[in-house]
Amino acid sequence: MKKYLREIEVSGLILVIIGIVFSWIWGANFGMWPCLVGLFLWLVTFLYKAFRWNEYARENKQNIIILLIATILLILQMLMRQ
DSSP states (O other): OGGGHHHHHHHHHHHHHHHHHHHHHHHHHHHHHHHHHHHHHHHHHHHHHHTTTTTTHHHHHHHHHHHHHHHHHHHHHHHOOO
């Protein structure tokens, strides 16, 4: 697993980008599935690194910051739509 972490993470990122582009072009229904698969792949790598904190401390801190920023942006987007 350790050997393929980077490939899994990049695949997840690419799928999320594809899902975002699909949702912009054809609507949310087409973009939802690639985004879900991509986020699941990213979650797998996130959890693997979290359970091996000492080995991946720097990456874990970056992932936590990314998650916080994404959560804040999603909350702001939901508040702006009301």
